[in-house]
């Protein structure tokens with residue numbers, strides 16, 4: 001009925017790209033940030049930040065991890081700085097906060113749309129008595145859930161603020177999903193992870209969760225499987241289809 005193995009009693013949903021269309025907004029804000037950083041550093045001949053860079057180094061990871069991983073891929077090291085660095089600081093956190101200014105602006109301008117299929121799935125999961133948590137690396141998780149009117153479904157939230165506060169390792173480490181399962185009082189074997197990011201399905205596999213659903217929003221079904229998805233869907237509503 002809900003497309004999950006019988007042992008599953010809880011759902012751990014990633015947010016951006018799984019429940020809401022905000023993954024695209026993150027990707028755009030990162031591209032603008034990194035392209036202007038690289039242009040300033042290397043001049044007009046700079047090598048652009050690509051969708052592949054986003055998928056491989058940034059998507060799904062906490063803000064500062066994304067900056068550090070991408071810059072490392074280009075052989076660039078910046079001082080770490082601190083999370084409250086101003087957006088113009090030439091530090092890992094400064095670059096991340098530059099992106100956050102752009103992200104908040106675009107969220108404000110365009111709003112946040114939940115995927116209709118995901119809302120249907122949340123309704124079905126709640127009706128089936130499953131416990132529900134949102135596990136997102138985004139420090140804007142609470143705001144995005146509120147704006148999208150999804151907070152009412154969520155019994156526990158592990159977001160970028162909690163990850164930093166509790167010193168959890170970011171995805172692809174399983175820590176944030178393990179914290180989500182713990183907050184719901186379930187064993188990982190009884191929880192399903194829903195993820196659109198390669199780092200996220202990897203975290204699901206690393207935590208030995210009962211089921212990992214890859215949500216294919218960026219034409220990367222094969223990579224999602226290779227990184228740990230047990231099943232890949234284009235939309236969560238596909239899981240509700242009668243397969244008998």
Ligand SMILES: O=P(O)(O)OC[C@H]1O[C@@H](O)[C@H](O)[C@@H](O)[C@@H]1O
Pocket residue numbers: 016023026027058059060061062063066100103136137138139140141160197
């Ligand atoms: O910068 P934020 O809002 O804390 O988000 C951190 C990360 O959160 C993830 O959900 C996104 O997939 C990433 O693109 C983003 O970088």
